[in-house]
Amino acid sequence: MNATATIRHETDEDQQDIWNVNQAAFNGVDEANLVYALRDGGFVEVSLVAECDQQIVGHILFSRVTINTNTGPVNALSLAPMAVAPEHQRQAIGTKLVEAGLDACRKLGHKIVVVLGHTEFYPRFGFSAELAQPLASPFGGGEAWMALELVPGALEGVIGSVKYSPPFGAFG
Numbered sequence: 112m113n114a115t116a117t118i119r120h121e122t123d124e125d126q127q128d129i130w131n132v133n134q135a136a137f138n139g140v141d142e143a144n145l146v147y148a149l150r151d152g153g154f155v156e157v158s159l160v161a162e163c164d165q166q167i168v169g170h171i172l173f174s175r176v177t178i179n180t181n182t183g184p185v186n187a188l189s190l191a192p193m194a195v196a197p198e199h200q201r202q203a204i205g206t207k208l209v210e211a212g213l214d215a216c217r218k219l220g221h222k223i224v225v226v227l228g229h230t231e232f233y234p235r236f237g238f239s240a241e242l243a244q245p246l247a248s249p250f251g252g253g254e255a256w257m258a259l260e261l262v263p264g265a266l267e268g269v270i271g272s273v274k275y276s277p278p279f280g281a282f283g
């Protein structure tokens with residue numbers, strides 16, 4: 112457990128550090144560039160950083176998506192990307208980022224979050240592949256495709272396909 116990591120909203124000055132953390136964690140530039148594209152497109156709802164000794168060592172981003180259903184669109188958020196610098200992983204920094212991120216989303220009035228990610232990591236926060244089953248993912252994902260209700264019952268009766276914002280097109 113790393114007691115010294117503090118979580119806060121990103122500022123303009125953090126952008127390069129956030130790019131660096133994503134590039135290092137994913138060992139490539141795609142997710143790092145996606146963060147810029149989501150910002151530039153105005154799709155970001157919550158973007159938090161984890162700081163240790165005044166150094167940014169982790170980042171999490173939530174952006175708006177739409178669930179298209181037979182009865183109309185339902186607003187939701189996508190958790191992506193999230194990253195902790197390799198030398199800081201497995202010190203509960205990712206856990207702090209997810210918990211603080213979900214709290215921030217709830218406070219903004221959001222009800223549903225989807226994620227395509229590690230099956231051994233996200234379920235501990237309430238993400239569930241079962242909840243995501245009625246939601247078609249443009250990227251597939253199987254058990255890695257998960258959803259979470261920030262408000263209990265928010266996904267009740269919601270059947271449809273999730274439409275991501277254009278910056279995610281690069282991952283299609």
Ligand SMILES: CC(C)(COP(=O)(O)OP(=O)(O)OC[C@H]1O[C@@H](n2cnc3c(N)ncnc32)[C@H](O)[C@@H]1OP(=O)(O)O)[C@@H](O)C(=O)NCCC(=O)NCCS
Binds near residue numbers: 195200
């Ligand atoms: C996934 C990630 C954000 C977790 O951050 P973290 O600070 O290491 O996470 P925590 O210490 O809070 O929690 C540890 C859990 O994360 C998961 N985890 C950590 N590193 C992981 C890795 N390299 N691959 C898969 N899962 C990992 C494990 O489930 C681990 O649980 P355990 O310690 O009980 O085995 C971080 O490992 C990371 O940045 N990985 C590379 C980028 C990535 O995969 N991002 C997520 C895309 S969905």
